[in-house]
Amino acid sequence: MKKVLLTLLLPLLVTAAAAGPLDQLRRGLPLPAAPEPAQSSAAVSHLAGDDRYWVTVSADDKYDRTALLRAGLDIVEIEKGFVSGFIPRGALEQLAAKGFMVRSRLPIADYAAGHLRDFPAADAVYHNYSETEAELRALAAANPGEASLFSLGKTTEGREIWCLRLNNAEKGEAPSARPAVFFMGNHHGREHLTNEVALALARHLLANKADPAISKYLGTLDIYIAPLTNPDGAEYDIRTGKYRWHRKNTRINADRSVGVDLNRNYDSLWCTAGASQYPPADTYCGPYAFSEPETRAIRDFVLARPNLKTLMSYHSYSSLLLYPWAGRDEDVSDARDRKVFETMARAMGALTAYRPQRASDLYVAAGDTGDWAYSARGIFAFTAELDGSTFYPGAAMIERASAKNIKAALYLLGVSDDPYKLAR
Numbered sequence: 401m402k403k404v405l406l407t408l409l410l411p412l413l414v415t416a417a418a419a420g421p422l423d424q425l426r427r428g429l430p431l432p433a434a435p436e437p438a439q440s441s442a443a444v445s446h447l448a449g450d451d452r453y454w455v456t457v458s459a460d461d462k463y464d465r466t467a468l469l470r471a472g473l474d475i476v477e478i479e480k481g482f483v484s485g486f487i488p489r490g491a492l493e494q495l496a497a498k499g500f501m502v503r504s505r506l507p508i509a510d511y512a513a514g515h516l517r518d519f520p521a522a523d524a525v526y527h528n529y530s531e532t533e534a535e536l537r538a539l540a541a542a543n544p545g546e547a548s549l550f551s552l553g554k555t556t557e558g559r560e561i562w563c564l565r566l567n568n569a570e571k572g573e574a575p576s577a578r579p580a581v582f583f584m585g586n587h588h589g590r591e592h593l594t595n596e597v598a599l600a601l602a603r604h605l606l607a608n609k610a611d612p613a614i615s616k617y618l619g620t621l622d623i624y625i626a627p628l629t630n631p632d633g634a635e636y637d638i639r640t641g642k643y644r645w646h647r648k649n650t651r652i653n654a655d656r657s658v659g660v661d662l663n664r665n666y667d668s669l670w671c672t673a674g675a676s677q678y679p680p681a682d683t684y685c686g687p688y689a690f691s692e693p694e695t696r697a698i699r700d701f702v703l704a705r706p707n708l709k710t711l712m713s714y715h716s717y718s719s720l721l722l723y724p725w726a727g728r729d730e731d732v733s734d735a736r737d738r739k740v741f742e743t744m745a746r747a748m749g750a751l752t753a754y755r756p757q758r759a760s761d762l763y764v765a766a767g768d769t770g771d772w773a774y775s776a777r778g779i780f781a782f783t784a785e786l787d788g789s790t791f792y793p794g795a796a797m798i799e800r801a802s803a804k805n806i807k808a809a810l811y812l813l814g815v816s817d818d819p820y821k822l823a824r
């Protein structure tokens with residue numbers, strides 16, 4: 401409680417007094433030693449060696465936010481006039497010199513002490529890598545007429561990126577001429593809820609395969625669901641039995657920091673905006689586009705399937721429904737495509753109560769899945785930022801987020817035979 405209060409009050413205190421750490425930050429002086437966590441419990445001791453801070457920084461508009469991403473801030477929450485998120489100490493020390501005003505900062509361990517709502521034991525219902533694999537295998541085994549399982553490729557650590565295919569005639573990796581839809585989850589390790597939503601969608605479609613609408617989709621579409629596209633990052637996040645707020649994959653960078661942001665690693669205006677070239681940053685774009693085995697696996701899968709019409713990449717959290725462009729501060733130029741994007745986003749927004757918007761209206765961030773899929777293959781690609789106000793919303797959120805996103809997914813399936821019918 402004390403910590404939470406401090407976080408809330410600090411901006412006010414700083415504004416009033418303009419002294420102390422902020423002043424030192426402004427002058428580029430070394431930061432004072434991190435304060436001792438008030439309740440340094442065993443619960444967050446695993447974060448003791450993690451040098452990231454949770455910071456709140458003034459940011460008036462999306463241009464400020466875009467510049468902050470480049471400066472190494474991983475923007476997690478956006479409010480009027482400021483943003484909050486994670487930043488490595490090395491990048492934090494540069495913020496003042498770059499003209500940003502840091503309103504408050506907390507070492508990640510202190511932040512975690514105040515924000516861990518559910519520990520993994522309480523979240524046992526969430527699926528880790530092996531449980532996800534087992535669930536997908538079970539779904540395929542129980543529904544041999546409609547489902548098959550294959551891997552998109554191997555991760556940095558050699559795990560498989562499993563993909564469930566729902567199609568009543570074609571199985572495995574064999575290509576298809578049917579209109580195809582691709583659902584993905586967990587690009588970011590700590591976004592475990594997205595894996596659950598994708599799994600729930602797969603379960604729902606197969607449990608209701610006799611439903612006339614779903615039966616029609618299984619008979620006319622080619623549906624792919626890859627719930628865990630960054631299994632290394634997801635496992636790293638829970639490996640100690642306590643959440644680590646890990647976003648990236650687990651590549652070991654040249655400076656020994658861990659991970660590349662997979663959702664900044666696609667080859668669409670790669671690293672030109674809203675991404676960091678500082679390896680410890682949570683938005684590190686990697687050494688070059690498609691440097692990571694995970695993004696290459698998705699690239700190869702998509703390029704080999706010109707039948708893909710639509711794509712949904714689940715992320716968390718913010719209750720948003722985003723569409724291109726993310727990496728340039730513009731609408732997609734093709735008026736017909738724009739109408740399709742806007743119509744789909746509005747419809748899915750209504751079904752989820754998520755706000756539909758062009759991704760770059762949030763901030764400009766290049767190299768994400770949606771921009772690349774649209775620019776490379778004309779796929780109507782969306783990013784859903786699921787419900788909640790934390791990466792770890794607890795077990796109860798699974799059903800709530802899944803129910804509404806299944807509705808949106810059914811809508812997407814219903815228009816994927818010919819998305820352009822929405823523009824006629």
Ligand SMILES: [Zn+2]
Nearest residue numbers: 588591715716
């Ligand atoms: Zn994400």
